[in-house]
Amino acid sequence: MRAVVAREAGGPEVLELVEVEDLTVGPGELLLDVTAAGVNRADLLQRQGHYPPPPGASPLIGLEVSGHVAVVGAGVEGWSVGDACVALLAGGGYAEQVVVPAGQVVAPPPGMDLVEAAGLIEVAATVVSNLDLAHLSAGEVFLVHGGAGGIGSFAIQYARSLGATVLATAGAAEKVAYCRSVGAHHAFSYRDDWAAQVRSLAPEGVDLVLDSVGARYLETHQQLMATEGRLVVIGMQGGARATLDLAALLSRRGLVTATSLRPRPPAEKAEICRRVVERVWPLLVDGTIAPTPQTTFPLAEASAAHAHLESGDHLGKLVLVVRR
Structure with missing residues (x-):
């Protein structure tokens, strides 16, 4: 089968589409023909070499796919060859099969198209598990930061x-407007003094922050x-190390936690x-949640x-199309 591999750690140019070994299916597993990958x-x-897959996971990049069941492993019930599906992965999504x-x-x-569905399960699983x-x-x-992203x-x-x-x-004004259009009661540019605006709107404080930035915003x-x-x-786009003010945390009886979905065991x-x-x-x-806008690329154009x-110019989700 064909899959995208990284020749080495580096920029987008290290990604290339090559032939790799076919996969085998074990007990309790499904082999999927991939339609698209988030x-x-x-x-x-x-x-970039900063987020290796957990032990036993595919070394290939890709944490979510849509597609059809190709092979049903021993002991698996409720699935038949040809069934449409989406899957949450520990790795391996940038490929023709997983x-x-x-x-x-x-x-x-x-009623959702499989290409559109390809970029949904990782996002939904991340948000639901953390808000729970x-x-x-x-x-x-x-x-929440990055309100115009997936x-x-x-x-x-x-x-x-x-x-x-x-x-x-x-970031940009059109992205701030998009946040409001999908339901944010208030949205502001991180290029301005967003913290001051939060304080004016929530003088008693924020009950929950879902933070993909990390160190830069910790204080x-x-x-x-x-x-x-x-x-x-849930992310470290703004760095991994910062000082935690324990006195401030104690005074608010606050809770700080960090989570990652990828290394969790299959049962979780x-x-x-x-x-x-x-x-x-x-x-x-029922339309309470609308799918985010998508930008699609062929699998061969993963780079x-x-x-x-990385440019920050996107709105919503990016998806690699493997087959239609």
């Missing part, structure tokens, strides 16, 4: 569906937290996928997709 910021980190534990494979949202962890509830104030735009809509007041940051987030506020760090991922289907798919069907994501 492109995520974690993929950029892996290409092997996945059956619990991480689910039917796509009813932090117990976001109706009436609370929620802040995770941010989904988080805006999902948090609003839970009854939270949603604040979001983005600011501590200052913005409400009493018993929660900070959930299967449970998260189950919750996504149960909670998110109905919201997509261009990575360059586009």
Whole structure:
């Protein structure tokens, strides 16, 4: 089969489409013919050599795909060859085929095209698992950064569906406007004094921050937290090391946690996928959550997709199309 490999750690130019060995299916697994693969910021980190796959996972890049079942492994029930599906992966998505534990494979949202569905499961699983962890509830104030990206735009809509007041940051004016269009009660550019705007809108503080920036905003987030506020760090775009003010944290009885979806064991991922289907798919069907805009690239142009994501010019989600 063909797959995208990174010749070495480096820029987008190290990615190339080559022939690799065919895959074999073990008990409890499914082999999928990939229709499309989502492109995520974690993929950029892996290409750069900063985010190696967990032990036993495919060394290929790619954390989510859509496609059809090609082979059903021993002991797997409920799936037949030819069934449409989406899958949450620990790696291997940038390829014509992928092997996945059956619990991480689910039917796509009813009525959704498989290319559009390819960029959904990683985003939904990340947001649902972290908002569950932090117990976001109706009436609370929620802040998310990168509101015009895949995770941010989904988080805006999902948090609003839970009854939270949603604040979001983005870059250019059109991205800020997009955040408002998908449900953010207030959105502002991170190029301005966004923290001051948050303080004016939420003088009692923010109950939950979903933070993909990391170190650069840590001190600011501590200052913005409400009493018993929660900070959930899911990315390090702004660095990995910063000083935590324990006195400020103690005074607010605050909680700071950091999570990663990729290295979780299959049983945990299967449970998260189950919750996504149960909670998110109905919201997509009834229009409460709208799919984010997509930019698609052929699989052979993975390097261009990575360059586009790194540029910051994209809106919504990027997807590699393998076959239609």
